[in-house]
Amino acid sequence: MTEALSFGCRLNAAESEAMRALAPGAGWAGALLVNTCAVTAEAEAQARQAIRRAHRADPARPILVTGCAAQVAPAAWAALPGVARVIGNGAKLDPASWDAPVGPIPRGAPVVAAASGGTRAVLAVQQGCDHACTFCVIPRGRGPARALPVAEAASRAAALAERHREIVLSGVDLASHPDLPGLVRAVLRAAPGLARLRLSSLDPAALDERFWAVWAEEERLAPFLHLSLQHAEDLVLKRMGRRHRHAGLLALFRRARDLRPGAALGGDLIAGFPTESEAQHAWLEQFIAEAGLAFAHVFPYSARPGTPAARMPALPVPLRRERAARLRAAAAASRARFLRGRVGCLEEVLMESDQRGHSAHLVPVALAAPRGALVRARITDTDGATLRGEAA
Structure with a gap:
């Protein structure tokens, strides 16, 4: 059976599923597909480890590698044990092109x-x-x-x-x-x-x-917005090459909630970007509470070869990790406040099992109802990370 391992974004997961369905018709039935991510060094390391483990478990099984990391450095991935083909991101959804060398994406x-x-x-x-x-x-x-x-x-x-x-x-x-x-x-x-x-x-x-x-x-x-925030302090945002600024973010959050009261707003944050001072980091920590983030995906900064930021003065890795931990703690507290505000509310819960579903805010809800049902439920409690409800 063709299997797929996907690293990184939701888009990679969708593409992996599409490739898994296409592989048998392209002559790769039974292969292992590995869809890599280049956002962080850790994501790349996880994919390399998965390839080595898979090859040790079944040396005869062909491994097809694709994704952003493979697109950026195809030769390095082709050299890993068991890799039969590196497929460019521009060809991954076109099996007729899977044999083509990795090149620029048109x-x-x-x-x-x-x-x-x-x-x-x-x-x-x-x-x-x-x-x-x-x-x-x-x-x-x-x-x-x-x-x-x-x-x-x-x-x-x-x-x-x-x-x-x-x-x-x-x-x-x-x-x-x-x-x-x-x-x-x-x-x-x-x-x-x-x-x-x-x-x-x-x-x-x-x-x-x-x-x-x-x-x-x-x-x-x-009523859910996942925003590519990355930071909230203006000088750091400028050095990141981002197009938004702190005041604009707060105005956006106010507008989103004025139009859809109770909306869940959050996004991605980078901790320990090069040159980030303690004061700038504290500004970002404060922003999490100021903006009332319902969720945050926090990443320690990871230098990517060839990018302008990789040439900027870098912070020590332990400091990046420590700042990421602080951001995660601030985000968890902000999420708990958001969830406490949902207690007593009516939510439409889409059941993913007979004991658990998710609300329109993409919050997990513990609830007894048939899988696949859309249930109107009153929220009775929260543990700060999930909600508990009863069918209304």
Whole structure:
């Protein structure tokens, strides 16, 4: 049986599922697919370890390697034991091109991939990135920004909605889709039975008036924003090459909550970026509480070869890890405050098992109900990380 190991983002997971389905027809039945991530050195190390373990367990099994790390340094991955093929990110969804050498990703490379596990489906509608954040190699790994046309995306979403109650629209830089607001409306029109549409990570600098109209008007669009924040102190953001600033983030958070009271807002944060002072880190810690983040994905800064940030004065690794731990503690406290605010509320819970589901805010809810059901529940308690509810 063809298996896939996916590292990194939700988009990688969707692509891995698509590749797993394509592999037998391409002559790779029984192979192991490894979809790598280049965001951090740790993610790369985990993928290398997985390849070595798999080869030791079954030396005869061919291993196909793809993903951003493999795109950036194909020769290094091809040299690992058991690797039969390194497949470029631009070819991973086109089996006819799996034998081609890894090369630059063209603007016309395939975009769409879908993962259909459980009650929720992930649909990739955008690929690549045209920005130049100083810490990031993803533009080299994913190529230029490109998007699935609205009509095709809506059609694919409608097909997924026949089997799933929730769909996540995903992309490398989803907010760069030429018509994200129109896409959201088209998907919801094409799938009238879909209970919930969710968006993956968004660049806060790209959210325009049309987006806010959709956010306010479309009730089936989940009240959940995962934002590519990275930091909140202006000088650090400038050195990162980010396009937003602290005041703009706070204004965005206020607007999102004014239009959708109780919305869950959060995103990605980098701890210990080069030159970050203790005062700048404290500013970011304070921002977590100031903005009322419902969740945060915290990463210690990881230098990526060839990026401008890798040439900046770096902080010691132990200090980066210590600051990441402080951010995680601040984020956990902020999440607990958000969850305490949901106690007594009515939530629509999409059941992933007969004992557990998730709310529209993507919060786990302990609840007894049939798997796949959409249950209206009153929240009775929280442990600070999850909610507990009873069918209303």
